[in-house]
Amino acid sequence: MKYKLLPFLVLGILLFSCEKKETSSSLSINSVATEGGLISGKLDSSGQIKIFKGIPFAAPPLGDLRWKAPQPVQPWEGIKTCTENPPSPMQNPPIPFFAWSSEFLIPAQPISEDCLYLNVWTAAEKSDEKRPVMVWIYGGGFGSGGSTVPLYDGEDLAKKGIVFVTINYRVGILGFLAHPELSAENPDQTSGNYGILDQIAALEWVKKNIRAFGGDPDNVTIAGQSAGAFSVNALVVSPKAKGLFHKAIAQSGGMFTPNNGLVSGLQGAEERGKVLTDTLGLSLADLRKIPSDSLLKLAGRFGPVFDGKVLPGVRKAFEDGAFSDVPLLTGWNADDRVSGNQAITPTEFIANAKKQYGGRAGEYLQLFPSGNEVELEETLKTIGVLSFGFQNYTWAKMQTEKGQNEAYLYYFTRVPPGEPNFGAFHSAEFSYALHTLRNWNRPFEKADYELEKNMSDYWVNFVKTGNPNGKNLPNWPVFDPENPLVIELGTDAKVRALPFWEQMKFMESLNK
Numbered sequence: 001m002k003y004k005l006l007p008f009l010v011l012g013i014l015l016f017s018c019e020k021k022e023t024s025s026s027l028s029i030n031s032v033a034t035e036g037g038l039i040s041g042k043l044d045s046s047g048q049i050k051i052f053k054g055i056p057f058a059a060p061p062l063g064d065l066r067w068k069a070p071q072p073v074q075p076w077e078g079i080k081t082c083t084e085n086p087p088s089p090m091q092n093p094p095i096p097f098f099a100w101s102s103e104f105l106i107p108a109q110p111i112s113e114d115c116l117y118l119n120v121w122t123a124a125e126k127s128d129e130k131r132p133v134m135v136w137i138y139g140g141g142f143g144s145g146g147s148t149v150p151l152y153d154g155e156d157l158a159k160k161g162i163v164f165v166t167i168n169y170r171v172g173i174l175g176f177l178a179h180p181e182l183s184a185e186n187p188d189q190t191s192g193n194y195g196i197l198d199q200i201a202a203l204e205w206v207k208k209n210i211r212a213f214g215g216d217p218d219n220v221t222i223a224g225q226s227a228g229a230f231s232v233n234a235l236v237v238s239p240k241a242k243g244l245f246h247k248a249i250a251q252s253g254g255m256f257t258p259n260n261g262l263v264s265g266l267q268g269a270e271e272r273g274k275v276l277t278d279t280l281g282l283s284l285a286d287l288r289k290i291p292s293d294s295l296l297k298l299a300g301r302f303g304p305v306f307d308g309k310v311l312p313g314v315r316k317a318f319e320d321g322a323f324s325d326v327p328l329l330t331g332w333n334a335d336d337r338v339s340g341n342q343a344i345t346p347t348e349f350i351a352n353a354k355k356q357y358g359g360r361a362g363e364y365l366q367l368f369p370s371g372n373e374v375e376l377e378e379t380l381k382t383i384g385v386l387s388f389g390f391q392n393y394t395w396a397k398m399q400t401e402k403g404q405n406e407a408y409l410y411y412f413t414r415v416p417p418g419e420p421n422f423g424a425f426h427s428a429e430f431s432y433a434l435h436t437l438r439n440w441n442r443p444f445e446k447a448d449y450e451l452e453k454n455m456s457d458y459w460v461n462f463v464k465t466g467n468p469n470g471k472n473l474p475n476w477p478v479f480d481p482e483n484p485l486v487i488e489l490g491t492d493a494k495v496r497a498l499p500f501w502e503q504m505k506f507m508e509s510l511n512k
Contacts, residue, residue: 025126027214034209036073041120042083049158052120052213053148054086057205058198060114061170066288067182067194070116070201085110086117088146089171090292099422103431103440106146113174113292118167118202119147121154124214132464133215135165135206135245136434137199139226139253139427142262142303143172156435160460163215165206169198169231173295176302178266179273181284192269192305196234200310203235203244221247221463225430229253229330230262230304233395236324237317238310247466249459250330251430254391255304255314256398257511262303269305276300315511318398325403327466329459330392331410331486334499335423337384346370349379367503386500388426390507393498396479407479408468411499413490414451418442429489433459447491454493 029041029050041052058070065071087110094105124131136152138145147166154164169175178192207217222245224232229250235241236248255263276298277287287295306313317323344352349370354361368383370376389411396407412429415421422428431440435456437448458468458476468476476487477495484498498504 025128027122027124027127027212031079032212034212035205036080037076038079039082040079044155048123049155050120050122050124050213051155052082053084054082054117055120056116057118057167058116058201061116061174061194062113064288066113066174067177067179067191069186069194069197073205085148086119086168087112087115088148089113089115089168090174090296091140091144091146091171092296094144099420099425100427101441103150104427106144106149115146115168115170116198116201117147118165118205119154120210120213121158121164122213122215123158123161124163127212127214129214130211130216130219131161131163131214133163133165133206133210133217133220134249134459134463135167135203135220135222137167137169137222137224137228137231139224139228140171142176142195142227142230143301145171145227150439151431151436152434153436153439154434156438157456157460160435160456162460162463163210163213165202165210167199167202169195169202171195173298173300173302174292176269176304177273177276178269178305178307179277179284180270182273183266183270188307188309190266190305190307190309191273192266192302193307193310196231196238196304196310197240199231199235200238200241200244203241207244218246219464220245221249223249223251223459223463224253225251225427226253227262229392230255233314233391234304234311236326237312237314237322239312239322240310242324245324245326247327247462248324248329249462250328250392250395251433252332252336252388252392252426254330254395256318256391256394257315263311264303264305266305266307272300315394315398318402321402323403325399325405327405327462328396328399328407329410329462329468330395330407331412331489332385332389332392333424333426333429334411334413335381335385335415335428336388336426337381342380344376344380346372346376349376363506367506382500382503386503386507389500390504393484393504394508394511397481397484400479400481405466408462408476409479409484409486409498410476411486411488411496413488414448416440416442417445417448424490429455432456432489451489451491451493455489 059074088106090113147168157164175195182191230253232250233254357364368379396409399407413424432452432455461470462468474493477485488496
């Protein structure tokens with residue numbers, strides 16, 4: 001009798017195997033389900049990493065959707081192929097300048113107003129692996145940039161066990177134009193933060209969809225450099241971004257001082273927008289019909305707006321405890337300025353100091369000496385560097401004092417080898433952290449590759465646990481405002497006292 005049952009047992013095992021295969025959580029590049037529909041991707045050259053490029057996270061912001069909050073994804077039929085770079089946001093063509101060679105810039109094409117796409121790199125074999133997620137937000141002064149810059153490639157970080165995501169957001173006039181009529185048509189009665197709202201929409205997409213790529217929607221780190229760090233700062237205080245992320249990395253940027261050059265108040269931003277339309281003699285409806293490349297020719301600087309709804313005042317939000325209290329990794333670079341020194345003589349500098357600081361001018365000039373040309377040159381460099389460094393120091397200090405989660409502060413000093421030599425310049429650090437030196441045409445040395453390994457390990461550890469420390473890494477101390485130590489990321493990684501602490505304390509006293 002038992003031999004007669006054998007065929008039925010074999011058939012049952014085969015049926016069970018087929019059923020198990022059909023309900024498996026295996027992650028295939030050929031078909032991944034997202035809220036908009038099915039997508040397909042590709043493998044990297046090693047066959048280890050699944051790459052999906054150009055996934056829509058919102059409707060194209062065209063026509064009547066120009067200067068409106070991002071709208072839901074428009075569903076599609078069949079399987080959408082997501083293997084090529086999506087369009088970068090509308091901006092002027094990329095031209096290398098200062099320290100920023102082509103590796104730091106978007107590809108020359110495509111560039112389009114239809115730009116709300118993101119990219120995903122994952123090494124997950126199954127969709128239920130719950131890997132930590134890192135969402136990278138690019139810099140570019142809110143006027144340029146995109147998610148497909150060569151040095152933002154996520155392949156190597158994905159190999160270290162995280163799901164890496166890069167997102168697009170609208171920049172320039174299309175991302176940040178404020179105007180009384182735009183505010184009037186908005187339920188929040190504000191305007192100008194469309195680029196920040198794009199970032200929030202991308203994070204909402206991640207929360208809803210990243211599980212399909214083996215990611216954990218409950219372990220998301222937002223990270224960015226320069227304007228990307230400003231953006232992370234905005235997201236940390238924005239009530240609209242609450243619950244969408246769990247850790248923050250901010251490299252060279254923040255908004256703790258009112259005169260930071262990139263952010264303005266709503267009233268002033270609206271007035272500038274109205275002057276623009278009045279000067280052109282155009283209505284808002286007319287402006288929505290102008291080709292996007294023509295809009296780029298209009299004069300003006302556009303950036304985030306302190307509107308109290310999308311973006312409240314950052315310092316006050318921290319003082320009131322009205323921010324997302326998450327672990328923080330932040331820092332700045334030793335040569336973190338974005339242009340050369342201004343043309344000014346020691347006599348003019350001293351006169352300006354006396355006018356600006358009054359009775360405290362003597363104290364200021366001791367900390368920022370300018371008795372001769374050599375001293376002044378060094379002082380102007382320090383002021384330029386601290387325009388970033390003070391933001392990140394303040395952020396770490398306020399997170400420590402006002403929040404429950406820890407902060408870690410770094411100071412990047414490695415000068416990339418080769419020419420031109422701009423020192424440890426603004427943006428020099430992120431390729432080390434993202435493990436993408438392979439995409440940067442410089443004659444890197446053993447020390448650079450060791451630093452790249454250590455920095456990317458620190459960043460990945462933080463993404464995973466909220467603590468950058470790990471095996472075979474020099475210990476990175478938690479930031480303590482009473483004894484402020486940083487990890488210096490240079491030829492070696494080592495702990496040192498906070499640089500420019502006396503200058504920092506003076507600047508802090510002015511902002512209280």
